[in-house]
Amino acid sequence: MTVTVKKPATYEDLRALPETVVGEIVSGELVASPRPASRHTLVTSALGGELIGPFQRGRGGPGGWWILDEPELHFGNDVLVPDLAGWRRTRMPVPPDESFFTLPPDWSCEVLSPSTSSFDREKKLPVYMREQVGHVWFIEPLTQTLEIFRREHDRWVLANNYVGEQRIRAEPFEAMELELEALWLPANTGR
Numbered sequence: 001m002t003v004t005v006k007k008p009a010t011y012e013d014l015r016a017l018p019e020t021v022v023g024e025i026v027s028g029e030l031v032a033s034p035r036p037a038s039r040h041t042l043v044t045s046a047l048g049g050e051l052i053g054p055f056q057r058g059r060g061g062p063g064g065w066w067i068l069d070e071p072e073l074h075f076g077n078d079v080l081v082p083d084l085a086g087w088r089r090t091r092m093p094v095p096p097d098e099s100f101f102t103l104p105p106d107w108s109c110e111v112l113s114p115s116t117s118s119f120d121r122e123k124k125l126p127v128y129m130r131e132q133v134g135h136v137w138f139i140e141p142l143t144q145t146l147e148i149f150r151r152e153h154d155r156w157v158l159a160n161n162y163v164g165e166q167r168i169r170a171e172p173f174e175a176m177e178l179e180l181e182a183l184w185l186p187a188n189t190g191r
Helices: 013-017 036-058 117-130
Strands: 003-005 021-026 029-034 066-068 073-075 076-082 085-086 107-111 135-140 145-151 155-163
Touching: 013 021, 021 117, 029 145, 036 066, 036 085, 036 107, 073 085, 076 117, 107 117, 117 145, 117 155
Parallel strands: 107 135
Antiparallel strands: 003 029, 021 029, 021 076, 066 085, 073 076, 085 107, 135 145, 145 155
């Protein structure tokens, strides 16, 4: 369950949260969500595994990216924590020394759960637009769905929508084929 505190939030409010939650600030609202469930974490880890070899390390792929789990993004007063995010090394040759990032990523991925789906879509997506993130992925583990949004000027365009187990070439990682089957758990496993 996601708990929203209705007051102008500060970074100190966010830091005061227990380690058992993920805290974010959007439009002055502090939002604390429980740490992701196992299905959510498995999807995030599997996708990171698919991308890091070819895109971050250049093993069997083009390289040229930094792919990070749960980076803390600071955009003015907003603090977002996507499940995964990626920066082209041409824009960020070396990650910053700080524990957060002020440079918007080129790609962000949110793994949706019933408690975070509307927040990710309605609150975070406009911030990604404002900060000119090039692509946002939404993954829904229960329905085995991947939605890929591309920023075109001042709007999001659904670039593609994939369902189930297939091999795909997905923006902005179309240089390599990704195996969606690697992301999904069998339907009767876990929550």
